[in-house]
Amino acid sequence: MQQINPADVASAVYKDLLSIRNKAPLVHNITNFVVMQSTANALLALGASPIMAHAEEELSDIINIAQSLVVNIGTLDTVWINAMHKAMQLAALRKIPIILDPVGAGATKLRTKTALQLIQQVSPTVIRGNASEIASLLAVGSTKGVDSVFSSEQSVDVAARLVTAYDCVVVISGATDICLSANAKLSIKNGSALMTRITGMGCTATAFIATFCAVNPDAFVAATHAMIVNGIVGEIAASKANGPGSFQSIFYDVLYNLTEKDLLEKIDIE
């Protein structure tokens, strides 16, 4: 992707979006209590079929019919950690994409340790987090807190080390989203500050990545397409919203009605 033509990328994003709308891939989410509803609604508006399930007894049946797996550590406890390990093992056996969202890694030792143990057991296809969450996965035992701020260059360096360490795609969300694989990099400037004023937009982005990975076998390209859709929908919704409440409703409406023209007009990548 050294020579990026935004129009070509927008068309490729739209092709994947149509594929999602046609195939309605089943995305299995083991996610946190706060965002289950908003994640399900975002996936439905995108065109996917979300399923939330965490009982160990049914993970095998779910993974057998799912096209991708989201593991999100936002509200952990022992029951859920065990389910995450088992689901990732089953997904690896079935070779479906695994997307990890290390929510709050760095803020507590439990979250950092859990994220690391999950990654070390099974390499995720994609890891998405903010810069401090991603950085914490390289610094075992040291907590950074939730408010750590990294420069764009530092973020890329951190992501690059994680890509190498675990052979996966890494997405760092922020004012500019950075997508990195072993041999490609894309920065996405779309989005809106209003996206940080409702809960779960990061979790939604992670679930979008899982959905695009379900229809596009190139995980790096799929991750970039997901983040472009997320950023553009957020940007359009923010331009129509009076605040975070109306923003959330409009986000689903814009996503549901997203056209290739919207993508072509708004895409802002490099």
Added chain:
Amino acid sequence: MQQINPADVASAVYKDLLSIRNKAPLVHNITNFVVMQSTANALLALGASPIMAHAEEELSDIINIAQSLVVNIGTLDTVWINAMHKAMQLAALRKIPIILDPVGAGATKLRTKTALQLIQQVSPTVIRGNASEIASLLAVGSTKGVDSVFSSEQSVDVAARLVTAYDCVVVISGATDICLSANAKLSIKNGSALMTRITGMGCTATAFIATFCAVNPDAFVAATHAMIVNGIVGEIAASKANGPGSFQSIFYDVLYNLTEKDLLEKIDIE
């Protein structure tokens, strides 16, 4: 209900709706994590008093003050399965209506088995699901998957067998909702495809049935009234919405303001 007069039915629905708004029946929900908030909001907009509780230690106290019970298996685990069994036993002793939503039955063995064990222990007053969920309750051990499609005739046949097997009212949701008891049948054509693009509308319908059963002792009639309200509100909301996000907000507004005139104008049953 062989000679159905839609206007008479609409008036009867409205009478029950007024009764709900006046009495605010307490509806006890043991439901899934994804839809707890949207179910509570739907019941409040309808005029009911929802309570969500699953600790075994308090089930007896809750059931003693509740007018009906919803059991929804959307996000199972052992703690919750035990609570569902205990709550249904207590509700049966107190003779309050029990409404079962077998979410995902057929998709995993755990869900099919759990739904069957619950039904075999205590016959629910009403079971509501989509066609493949309902069908799975007749075919122990064989999983159908979540995408099975049944013709309208097949759905009625499946529902009829379940009605006979467990002496309960059965509601199959779909483009046309089918309500069936041992000696009555009603088809409801109201609704909108947009209802499938937000999570939990089926769970909401189940909770509506529980609410109407709390004010109308005829479970079949109560179930039809609930599904008519659900379908008409969805239809009106969809006509005003730009997509699934605005649809959800408008659904609650329309429900809260629903008039007899709305019911009379929109009702589409046979």
Added chain:
Amino acid sequence: MQQINPADVASAVYKDLLSIRNKAPLVHNITNFVVMQSTANALLALGASPIMAHAEEELSDIINIAQSLVVNIGTLDTVWINAMHKAMQLAALRKIPIILDPVGAGATKLRTKTALQLIQQVSPTVIRGNASEIASLLAVGSTKGVDSVFSSEQSVDVAARLVTAYDCVVVISGATDICLSANAKLSIKNGSALMTRITGMGCTATAFIATFCAVNPDAFVAATHAMIVNGIVGEIAASKANGPGSFQSIFYDVLYNLTEKDLLEKIDIE
């Protein structure tokens, strides 16, 4: 606060609001499944940084970086009760404000007993509930049910006894909100009946109190400021809403955009 000047109070409320918007205090919520998302969204719209976490292994890390703690007993079970006890002990050691919401106390023995055990172990900074919930904390062993109605005078008497018993600020929500400490009392008439038609507005008020306590060391004043913001935002949102669905979206928008002028124009206290 014997001589109350509403304009002075409105300005003091606004000063705290700006402080919240500037500092984005981290508020740790151990709350119920129904309202996790709406509480997080309300805190984000207010300007706070919400975190939801209940695993005992990470409570210490979370409390160490949090500026206040919310404990809400809306959907109890053993795992969560243990987490609540531990979190309150840790918060007391770190001397951060603890706000308790005894949801449903009085309706079940488990809830009444749990609320009392929590309070007797560690005195909360503020307790907020409706009149029957608050009253149940004085009447061990007798359940009042969820629909008990108290006169305004009875509510004040009940609150006064709780203030004395546990040396804390007590807020009783209702058509008029009553805030009481050992030496001060304020009644807040702002609000709207529509606030009772969506789930979790009481839980939101509790989380607002925790946020204001994070920036204002006077717990009584902080609690009154939180309830004034809650009431005024609800009142403005209700005036623009078509029903409970649009009310919820508009609530977040109004809160996010709340100005000193709004507070000055609407404040209705005595």
